[in-house]
Amino acid sequence: MRTVDALRHPRSSRRWVRTLVVGLVLGVAGLVVPNSAVSSTDMALVELHRASGVDLHPEVVWILAVGSDARPGEDMTRSRGDALQLVGLDTRTGAATSIGVPRDSWVDIPGHGHDKINASLYFGGPELLGRTVGDLVGIHPDYVFVTRFKFFQAMVDDIGGIQVRNPVAFDDVNLKPKGFRRGLIHLNGYDAMAFSRIRHNLLRGDFDRSANQQRVLRGIQARVRARADRPGFLEKGVLSVMAHLYTNLSPVELFRLAHVVAHVDPRRITGCVVQGGIGDIDGASVVLPDVSMARRLGDEARTDATIEHC
Amino acid sequence: MTQTAGRARRRGGSGHDLWTGEPRVTSRSRHAARRRGGRRGGRRGGRRAGDLGRRRPTPVRGLLAGVVLGCLLGGLLAACSSRSGDSAPAPQPTTSAARPLLTTHVRYGVVTGRLPHAARQRLADRVRRVVEGWTAAAYLDGPYPRRSVDGAFPGFTSGARERALRDRRLMSNQDIAGRIDGVVPRRQGIVLDALAVRAHAVGVTARVYLRFHTTGHLARDVRVKGRLFLTPTAHGWQVFGYDMTKGAV
Numbered sequence: 077m078r079t080v081d082a083l084r085h086p087r088s089s090r091r092w093v094r095t096l097v098v099g100l101v102l103g104v105a106g107l108v109v110p111n112s113a114v115s116s117t118d119m120a121l122v123e124l125h126r127a128s129g130v131d132l133h134p135e136v137v138w139i140l141a142v143g144s145d146a147r148p149g150e151d152m153t154r155s156r157g158d159a160l161q162l163v164g165l166d167t168r169t170g171a172a173t174s175i176g177v178p179r180d181s182w183v184d185i186p187g188h189g190h191d192k193i194n195a196s197l198y199f200g201g202p203e204l205l206g207r208t209v210g211d212l213v214g215i216h217p218d219y220v221f222v223t224r225f226k227f228f229q230a231m232v233d234d235i236g237g238i239q240v241r242n243p244v245a246f247d248d249v250n251l252k253p254k255g256f257r258r259g260l261i262h263l264n265g266y267d268a269m270a271f272s273r274i275r276h277n278l279l280r281g282d283f284d285r286s287a288n289q290q291r292v293l294r295g296i297q298a299r300v301r302a303r304a305d306r307p308g309f310l311e312k313g314v315l316s317v318m319a320h321l322y323t324n325l326s327p328v329e330l331f332r333l334a335h336v337v338a339h340v341d342p343r344r345i346t347g348c349v350v351q352g353g354i355g356d357i358d359g360a361s362v363v364l365p366d367v368s369m370a371r372r373l374g375d376e377a378r379t380d381a382t383i384e385h386c
Numbered sequence: 387m388t389q390t391a392g393r394a395r396r397r398g399g400s401g402h403d404l405w406t407g408e409p410r411v412t413s414r415s416r417h418a419a420r421r422r423g424g425r426r427g428g429r430r431g432g433r434r435a436g437d438l439g440r441r442r443p444t445p446v447r448g449l450l451a452g453v454v455l456g457c458l459l460g461g462l463l464a465a466c467s468s469r470s471g472d473s474a475p476a477p478q479p480t481t482s483a484a485r486p487l488l489t490t491h492v493r494y495g496v497v498t499g500r501l502p503h504a505a506r507q508r509l510a511d512r513v514r515r516v517v518e519g520w521t522a523a524a525y526l527d528g529p530y531p532r533r534s535v536d537g538a539f540p541g542f543t544s545g546a547r548e549r550a551l552r553d554r555r556l557m558s559n560q561d562i563a564g565r566i567d568g569v570v571p572r573r574q575g576i577v578l579d580a581l582a583v584r585a586h587a588v589g590v591t592a593r594v595y596l597r598f599h600t601t602g603h604l605a606r607d608v609r610v611k612g613r614l615f616l617t618p619t620a621h622g623w624q625v626f627g628y629d630m631t632k633g634a635v
Binding site: 125126127128129130131132133135305307308310311312314315318326327328331332335339 | 495496497498499543544545546548549550552553555556557577579580581583588589591593612613615617618626627628629630631632633
């Protein structure tokens, strides 16, 4: 209203401008002139610098994250792994990377001959699965985390859901009939589970599903980082992990690891999926993994948890 | 001298200001204090809402007891003086190892998992000592001026110490140590967010607030604020990580 009046009346406009200029000068003077009459004790100009770091050994830690397809009543550490992600965290730089392994990858399982890689969880539990994935990528994980659908959902719900950037719309008659739209979407626990599991409507099946799992992991990390400074958030998260994950880590180690995850710099997150061809062995559809690619990714990420190119 | 304050609460407390540790007595805590203290008059007669289990003596008896005990102990040091919050002389700048006493307000924020009362007290005391050890070595203790702030990170794990050394301009007074001739501590507070498993503390996030004034060529108020992450180790509770800010106010 005042602006309109000022436009209509040039003299009023000049007065208004003068008033504004005087006000600005006084305001600036109040800020920059020491002991100025208009200085206020209610305001403080604070120059802040920030530093953060977390100590963990080894400095680059590798975790095999496994989503088990165990049904209710089944031992999730003796079922088949539905999702396999080898995650690296560099505690020095805040870099993180994830190497996705298609669950149907046909590989040599130590002591059991050739089979789908996810069968090694069934044969020998988390330790054998870690060894099998380690043989493929060339990096043996320091820790293996195993969870099941229901627990995974609960964990995502515990942190308030996540956001992912979905590159292509897709759905699934059973898991998500209404589907996931393209773009930035919010996923609750169930949605995150469905987003990680669906593959039939994806153009590149298992490979695209593995990439979606990495999007979910990013979403989880982003959520943890965003809320890490809320009192009790990480502590509660550790209890949730203890309740919903199989892990051989002590609570103290989990607490430290949670802080490492919270310190990951989102700008330094990379990820690739081990590619391969589709084959048929004994009537079963399998992925014939590109072993040289898997090794190259492992070599590139081993010391700094960073992959420049897939 | 240190003082633990703040009510040990299972969930986020509202008894004190988050960072400064100033008591904010709620009606709930007043009632609780009355019940515990058995006297009317809220904070005056009862136990302060924030105390971590230590029964505060009544003012007169407490003062007498304090003076007598202090004199007895002080005999070892061939000195005895009474000190109260109001009558204490204003802190003087630190130019040597003799630094004015600073009261550290400690209270619990969020405790996740069950942690018995006695364990909370022990934990608060141990973490307070670690935090005070760091703030004293890094910021408050002299002599000033000096070139470097060596040994500024007692109570840190070796890896955390290495990182903190890289950040020493912020994690200590390294940036200004050569341009000041003393430090006057103003306020220090710690809020503990603890994780307990099977009634044992396994991790603590210590929200730390420190404010001090520097004298000399660079006279200004400095505020250090942020979080220290601690876990029990073979060497006791140690800082394994940090997320701190520091700046002139």
